[in-house]
Amino acid sequence: MSPEPFLGDVEHSPVRHHILSVLVENKAGVLARVAGLFARRGFNIYSLAVAPAESHERFSRITIVVDAETAPLEQVFGQLHKLVNVVDISDIAPDDAVERELLLATIATDVDNRTSLLDVIGAANASIIDVDAHHVTVMLAATPEGCDALERALEAHPGVELHRTGRVAVPRLGVPTHEPARSR
Amino acid sequence: MEITGAQALIKSLEREGVEVVFGLPGGAILPVYDPILDSPIRHILVRHEQGAGHMAEGYALATGRPGVAMVTSGPGATNIVTPIANAHMDSTPLVVVTGQVARAAIGTDAFQECDITGITMGITKHNFLVSSPHEIPRAVAAAFHIATTGRPGPVLVDLPKDVAQSRMEWWYPEGLEELDLPGYRPLVGLDEAELERAAALLATSERPVLYVGGGVLKARAHEQLRAFAERTRIPVVTTLMARGAFPDSHELALGMPGMHGTYAAVTALQRADLLLAVGTRFDDRVTGRVSAFAPGAKVIHVDIDAAEINKIRRVEVALRADAAGALGALEEMGAAPANLDVWWKEIRTWQESYPLTYDPPVEAGPLRPQHVIESIHAASPEGTVVAAGVGQHQMWASQFWRFEEPGTWINSGGAGTMGFGVPAAIGAKVGRPERTVWCIDGDGCFQMTAQELTTARAEGIPIKVAILNNAYLGMVRQWQEMFYEERYSEVYLDADLPDYVKWAEAMGCVGLRARTPAEMRVAIEEANAINDVPVVVDFRTDTSEKVFPMVAAGASNDDIMVHPSQRGRA
Numbered sequence: 151m152s153p154e155p156f157l158g159d160v161e162h163s164p165v166r167h168h169i170l171s172v173l174v175e176n177k178a179g180v181l182a183r184v185a186g187l188f189a190r191r192g193f194n195i196y197s198l199a200v201a202p203a204e205s206h207e208r209f210s211r212i213t214i215v216v217d218a219e220t221a222p223l224e225q226v227f228g229q230l231h232k233l234v235n236v237v238d239i240s241d242i243a244p245d246d247a248v249e250r251e252l253l254l255a256t257i258a259t260d261v262d263n264r265t266s267l268l269d270v271i272g273a274a275n276a277s278i279i280d281v282d283a284h285h286v287t288v289m290l291a292a293t294p295e296g297c298d299a300l301e302r303a304l305e306a307h308p309g310v311e312l313h314r315t316g317r318v319a320v321p322r323l324g325v326p327t328h329e330p331a332r333s334r
Numbered sequence: 335m336e337i338t339g340a341q342a343l344i345k346s347l348e349r350e351g352v353e354v355v356f357g358l359p360g361g362a363i364l365p366v367y368d369p370i371l372d373s374p375i376r377h378i379l380v381r382h383e384q385g386a387g388h389m390a391e392g393y394a395l396a397t398g399r400p401g402v403a404m405v406t407s408g409p410g411a412t413n414i415v416t417p418i419a420n421a422h423m424d425s426t427p428l429v430v431v432t433g434q435v436a437r438a439a440i441g442t443d444a445f446q447e448c449d450i451t452g453i454t455m456g457i458t459k460h461n462f463l464v465s466s467p468h469e470i471p472r473a474v475a476a477a478f479h480i481a482t483t484g485r486p487g488p489v490l491v492d493l494p495k496d497v498a499q500s501r502m503e504w505w506y507p508e509g510l511e512e513l514d515l516p517g518y519r520p521l522v523g524l525d526e527a528e529l530e531r532a533a534a535l536l537a538t539s540e541r542p543v544l545y546v547g548g549g550v551l552k553a554r555a556h557e558q559l560r561a562f563a564e565r566t567r568i569p570v571v572t573t574l575m576a577r578g579a580f581p582d583s584h585e586l587a588l589g590m591p592g593m594h595g596t597y598a599a600v601t602a603l604q605r606a607d608l609l610l611a612v613g614t615r616f617d618d619r620v621t622g623r624v625s626a627f628a629p630g631a632k633v634i635h636v637d638i639d640a641a642e643i644n645k646i647r648r649v650e651v652a653l654r655a656d657a658a659g660a661l662g663a664l665e666e667m668g669a670a671p672a673n674l675d676v677w678w679k680e681i682r683t684w685q686e687s688y689p690l691t692y693d694p695p696v697e698a699g700p701l702r703p704q705h706v707i708e709s710i711h712a713a714s715p716e717g718t719v720v721a722a723g724v725g726q727h728q729m730w731a732s733q734f735w736r737f738e739e740p741g742t743w744i745n746s747g748g749a750g751t752m753g754f755g756v757p758a759a760i761g762a763k764v765g766r767p768e769r770t771v772w773c774i775d776g777d778g779c780f781q782m783t784a785q786e787l788t789t790a791r792a793e794g795i796p797i798k799v800a801i802l803n804n805a806y807l808g809m810v811r812q813w814q815e816m817f818y819e820e821r822y823s824e825v826y827l828d829a830d831l832p833d834y835v836k837w838a839e840a841m842g843c844v845g846l847r848a849r850t851p852a853e854m855r856v857a858i859e860e861a862n863a864i865n866d867v868p869v870v871v872d873f874r875t876d877t878s879e880k881v882f883p884m885v886a887a888g889a890s891n892d893d894i895m896v897h898p899s900q901r902g903r904a
């Protein structure tokens with residue numbers, strides 16, 4: 151799902167961001183409810199990733215990176231908790247999180263750029279997962295900053311088509327997740 | 335027992351104790367209208383679906399029980415969107431059943447299809463699209479549970495036609511487990527430490543105010559409020575949504591705060607050192623400019639909706655709890671400020687200098703709208719229920735009626751929905767038929783939903799409507815006069831068009847007209863004597879009357895404008 155309608159005017163990897171891991175019931179329209187709430191309340195989403203959670207049938211996990219400038223965290227929590235399909239929310243401060251993101255990019259190749267491209271791919275620790283005579287597709291699973299760096303490096307190459315998933319995160323081991331102002 | 339989905343829906347409503355449904359049928363909901371014929375549930379056939387929604391709201395506000403409305407898909411559903419939004423803003427428990435096109439047709443732009451769960455996502459507490467007949471009982475039971483617990487609100491159940499037509503084995507959820515709502519946990523316990531901090535703040539306060547909102551009525555906490563206020567002697571202000579939560583005749587009552595609040599209520603909040611805010615949400619119509627609101631006050635905020643806490647105003651103590659529970663706990667602890675004599679002395683001078691007032695009535699007319707309201711109040715039985723539209727007349731009704739008990743003030747607060755009054759009064763009368771019900775309406779508002787008087791006549795619901803006919807969209811006119819240099823733009827309505835008496839008569843009601851105080855007294859007496867059919871009285875009021883006190887939008891509450899006759903007073 152594209153986060154277009156509520157994607158705010160935020161920098162890549164904003165400093166003042168928070169990561170919310172939201173466990174929701176796996177029901178029709180739940181993503182629209184969450185996205186609609188953010189749009190309605192003027193909370194900016196930097197990225198959003200959604201997939202089935204541990205117990206696949208009943209729940210999904212939505213990982214939302216919110217711009218903490220536009221959204222007092224207590225408000226985001228309180229309003230999210232009011233959605234009947236939201237089962238649990240945990241907030242992971244960026245410093246306490248292990249964050250990863252997946253980047254896929256297809257790049258047009260020719261004799262002139264092949265060497266420099268291989269250097270970029272090697273330096274980023276990305277892997278080549280598909281090739282044909284004129285293209286190469288690379289993959290990187292890394293921190294958002296790592297993905298940013300590869301994206302910038304690839305910008306120099308014409309004919310790049312690049313996709314990023316938005317980050318997912320888990321708490322760093324040994325750090326308790328904290329949950330301000332539970333609404334229920 | 336095997337029955338149809340439609341039968342299951344009606345049976346589920348019966349299981350929830352529903353006595354009345356307000357609605358209007360159409361294609362997609364047709365199957366459900368058949369078993370209604372065999373049900374003890376009363377159905378009231380409205381003339382417009384907006385009427386059904388506001389009637390359900392009026393019923394809920396007057397009785398405290400959830401209101402139920404039922405409409406068809408597409409335009410039937412969109413016609414009830416305004417009442418749903420209104421109930422959402424005012425936390426009114428509502429269950430709205432909409433017909434939907436058959437499951438296979440959803441998403442094909444079928445005849446009278448509309449995505450009503452999508453449309454109402456942001457204005458319902460929750461909504462359901464029922465996907466199989468087996469799910470009907472669960473959806474209905476969950477809808478009532480969600481609508482009536484925690485912070486109440488509207489819940490919509492969208493029922494595809496083929497689901498209503500299919501057969502199911504009857505069952506009904508027993509207990510909360512079977513509702514399958516793992517994310518819905520509305521009950522909050524009281525935090526002992528926060529209670530202790532609240533008691534400590536109260537103990538050191540010298541100028542406390544009980545800032546009471548609609549949550550006190552929703553929680554039926556008026557008795558706890560009264561006991562707490564009487565023991566502590568803390569002055570009480572009741573917001574537009576809380577009128578009736580505390581008796582206006584009580585010596586501790588300061589009346590309504592906010593944009594058109596009493597001078598004493600507004601000023602007490604401004605000068606307070608502590609606000610005990612209960613079931614209230616610091617609405618901009620109460621706070622004025624937020625940064626200038628109650629600048630010297632610490633805040634103890636009691637609310638069942640945790641998202642309201644720290645939303646507008648940072649608080650010192652948060653009690654995420656039901657108003658009755660929180661007030662009861664504070665009462666048990668004996669939490670109280672010391673002596674408030676100095677504070678009360680100050681408040682009494684404000685009350686004496688700036689009581690609510692209006693210019694004396696003129697024998698030749700036109701009528702003073704405030705005088706009409708006071709006269710209706712004086713001539714009507716105790717416990718009369720009052721509904722209002724939205725505009726000047728609504729503010730005057732809130733100011734000049736005396737509310738003594740819960741459920742007697744039926745009003746559209748958060749949304750300010752013109753046209754709310756007539757249908758809401760009808761719903762209130764259905765819920766409390768033993769009470770006299772007056773609707774104080776504006777001429778503009780009346781024209782938005784007056785057709786429901788036909789419903790009232792047909793169904794034998796004898797409400798009384800007072801049109802304060804000032805020939806204008808008066809509240810807008812007031813703003814244009816005061817803030818747009820008297821440049822009146824699109825606010826004139828004409829007192830004689832339509833002819834309200836003839837219109838009332840055409841709808842089977844009694845129509846009366848009064849232009850002078852003498853005619854007014856006769857008309858009120860006549861209206862109060864009629865108990866078999868609805869009555870409409872066209873009161874011709876003074877166009878130039880304005881609502882005072884007033885705090886201009888966005889201004890500080892310190893800059894309250896009192897009635898012209900009081901200006902220059904100390």
Ligand SMILES: Cc1ncc(C[n+]2csc(CCOP(=O)(O)OP(=O)(O)O)c2C)c(N)n1
Pocket residue numbers: 723724725726727728750751752753775776777778779780802804806807808809810
């Ligand atoms: C549905 C709707 N449309 C517009 C408004 C804006 N509005 C607020 S008060 C008002 C005038 C109401 O006129 P009337 O019913 O005659 O009441 P009065 O103020 O004259 O007492 C208007 C247009 C509104 N609140 N609701």
Ligand SMILES: [Mg+2]
Pocket residue numbers: 776777778802803804805806807808
């Ligand atoms: Mg008017």
